[in-house]
Amino acid sequence: MSLSLNCTFRYxxxxxxxxxxxxxxxxxxxxxASGSGKTTILMLIAGLLQPQSGVIRYGETSWVDVAEKKFVPPHQRRVGVMFQEPRLFPHFNVQENLNYGFQRRRGEATQMAKAVETLEIGDLLKRPVGSLSGGQKQRVALARAIVSSPELLLLDEPLTSVEPSLQERIAEYVKRVAKEFATPIVLVSHSVELVxxxxxxxxxxxxxxxxx
Ligand SMILES: Nc1ncnc2c1ncn2[C@@H]1O[C@H](COP(=O)(O)OP(=O)(O)OP(=O)(O)O)[C@@H](O)[C@H]1O
Incomplete structure (x- = not known):
């Protein structure tokens, strides 16, 4: 599936x-470099920001065409996003956090099972998110981004919010997601190795x- 952007955006x-x-x-x-505009590009792709001019296309679909006044809203783009900080609902347990993305996007049941297996979070499903370690939260956030069967997965610095000793482990999970799921990925990362x-x-x- 091809992604193309030719647009301008100004805060x-x-x-x-x-x-x-x-x-x-x-x-x-x-x-x-930090501040160069990488997250802004992900937000444009996800539909969380609207460009002032230009086009964004995914496959055969025009998500944005400013001249044509076309803007497909985020929930219709079927894009899974994992932000720099895992944005989980702290008062929900892990399963409830996964269900949220799942129910909203009507993902396939097998996708949920596969995400749980790939990220090895089966033992964590009943745990309140507040009790998880940084690395566990990151794995849950990655699972939540993929359970809704997105057509495109955006990963914004998946390693930065975990301590350095855990980064290699999380990198392995990110690679595993890329291998196990056919969903194309746009990855923002400072890790030269991961890239x-x-x-x-x-x-x-x-x-x-x-x-x-
Ligand atoms: N909501 C906002 N309003 C105004 N300026 C913003 C906003 N968000 C980001 N910026 C500015 O836009 C520029 C690009 O930010 P962006 O977050 O896209 O960079 P980045 O390359 O992802 O950086 P980092 O690697 O530090 O995450 C920065 O100068 C930032 O200060």
Missing amino acids: EQGFSLHAELASDAHVTALCG EQMAERTFWVKDGSVSG
Whole structure:
């Protein structure tokens, strides 16, 4: 499935971005310095931000075409997102957190079982999220992003919020998700190792512009 962006976006406060990229890789990486615009690109793909001009396409579908006044809302794009900090519901247990993404997006039942197995979180399902370690939370967040059978998975710095000693372990789970699920992935990561091991296509983001 091919993803293409050719659009501009500007925050009111000033930062502006011109995102021009096209990829049909299974794993596409976005690399670049802090503040260069990587998360902003993911938010545009997810539909959490609207560009001021241009187009965003996924496969045969136009998600955004500003000239045509077309904007497909986030819930209709079937994009799974894992943010830098695992945004889990603290008052729900692990299963309830997974159910949330699952029910909303009408994922397939087998996808839930496969996500639980791939991320090895079967023993954690009844645990309140507040009682989990950083690495466990990260695995649950990864599972939640995939249970809804998304057509595209966006991973924003999946290793940054876990302590350095755990990063290698979480990296293994991220690689496992890429191997086990056919869903294309856009990965933002500072980890050169993870990018080199996973990405078939890498784009460099610098001061709001993209080169590949
Ligand atoms: N809501 C916002 N309003 C205004 N400016 C913002 C907003 N969010 C981000 N920015 C600015 O936009 C620029 C790009 O931010 P973005 O988060 O996309 O960068 P990044 O490459 O993902 O950085 P990091 O690697 O640190 O996560 C930065 O200068 C940031 O300060």
